[in-house]
Amino acid sequence: MNVKRAYRFRFYPTPEQGVILARTFGCARFAYNHMLELRTAAWLERQERVGYHETSAALTALKKQPEFAWLNEVSSVPVQQALRHLQTAFANFFGKRAKYPTFKSKRDKQSAEYTSSAFTWNGSALRLAKMGEPLAIRWSRTLPKGAKITTVTASKDTAGRYHISLLCDDLIAAKPEGASKLGIDLGLTHFAILSNGEKIAAPNTFRRNESKLSKLQRRLAKKQKGSARRAKAKLKVAKLHAKIADARGDFLHKLSTRLINENQVIAIESLAISNMQKNRSLSKSISDASWSEFVRQLEYKAQWYGRTLIGIDRWYPSSKRCSDCGHTVAKMPLNVRTWVCPACGTAHDRDINAARNILAVGLAVSAHGESVSPMSL
Known part of the structure; x- marks a missing residue:
């Protein structure tokens, strides 16, 4: 290609x-x-x-x-x-x-x-x-x-x-076709939860440097505008921001490349990031996660290497639906991390169950040629 x-x-x-x-x-x-x-x-x-x-x-x-x-x-x-x-x-x-x-x-x-x-x-x-x-x-x-x-x-x-x-x-040559298929559920505590049961920890690059950044920004605010000391303080803040961005980018590239190399088909849920960031309690963590950049990398790398990336409608009840029998519960608050299906009695980890449902509906959409909601990340 x-x-x-x-x-x-x-x-x-x-x-x-x-x-x-x-x-x-x-x-x-x-x-x-x-x-x-x-x-x-x-x-x-x-x-x-x-x-x-x-x-x-x-x-x-x-x-x-x-x-x-x-x-x-x-x-x-x-x-x-x-x-x-x-x-x-x-x-x-x-x-x-x-x-x-x-x-x-x-x-x-x-x-x-x-x-x-x-x-x-x-x-x-x-x-x-x-x-x-x-x-x-x-x-x-x-x-x-x-x-x-x-x-x-x-x-x-x-x-x-x-x-x-x-x-x-x-x-760019397409990679050899494989049989592995994967569903991905994105989160904050864990950056990505995979349908094979793997949970990938969130790097939290901004959170880990937040206190140091705040300290440098407070020092910058106290410096006189136009002074040499202010210029030095401003450079220190910029260097820390660059360090955070580099660490985040390195994590995203390594993870997206690994998933593309290992899987022929990847299904992932579309998310309305701009709407989610209106939540003042989660907006900083959502921005730190950089989900949109992760999906962007998956999109172009899948195109390069002959992989298939499927976007799932954000309204699909992936967390509330039993991946074994298909029963859907009426409500499931965010604080519920594990649950038991009332229909078949299967115990579920909320996020792994969601990833498996995302994979299942992604394969169904792909097989039947139905329209897939465009990526909105």
Whole structure:
């Protein structure tokens, strides 16, 4: 299967490269914000829609003005790509897939995208336009043999780390077909409960670092705005946030890859995360679990490797239905973790029973070709 696949690595720029990158990030951000303001004003004042070609012409005219000559000091490609990203943002807004575009801040993550005309790759070294020396990249894994790099994105996160993302045309072979089938019930105490009886503990990456994060944030709040000490305190908070995100991502990728490798068919319950997060008692734990990201990874990995992922309607009574005889009880409060079926007398663990029901209904839906409710995670 031919796919576009991104490989992300840390890199360590020289002081000179760091200066050029900072200028490039700033120019790309300025172009995005300036043209966003231009397009917004054109609509509010004249009800006129301004597209990519108009903003591109406006950028060319802007570069010729003496007060904006600094836009010519960096590669033109990342600046031009910022306009394409703005066009995509508006397309998503008009397609009702996203909110109205917002201005980019220098305090958030910075990035610059280079197309093939603005970088050189010889199989071992990567050079970006106007950078001079190759980037010092930490190659944590090898690229596919003969991989064709189409786009390179350099970024700097709020923790001060530099990353390079290489978008490649990749050929992924489907994994050998297996016979194993699995149902997954997502939870908070246990991140995932499997129909085979396995319970996977929740990593609770945020919860485990919450007290330390609160302490750092309190220290940050006491620092004077604009001071060097505030900048240092802010960096410490950002580094801890990055550590939490990295640990969570590592857990999700390892688990989703293992389940895809081991099972041919996976059934999982669709959940309305936005509605569930309205519960003030559980919203922090639900956000920490990152169920939506887990399902997203299962979806694209199943597509890559020839697996089947089935989404089950969130209203299906998986917890209240006996997986042995099919009897459904009227009510089952959340504090009931084990129960005995009044019809057949089978003792059930609430979550394992739910996972088995999810698998059963998933196989039934797949076999009869019925419509499956779309994933709403």
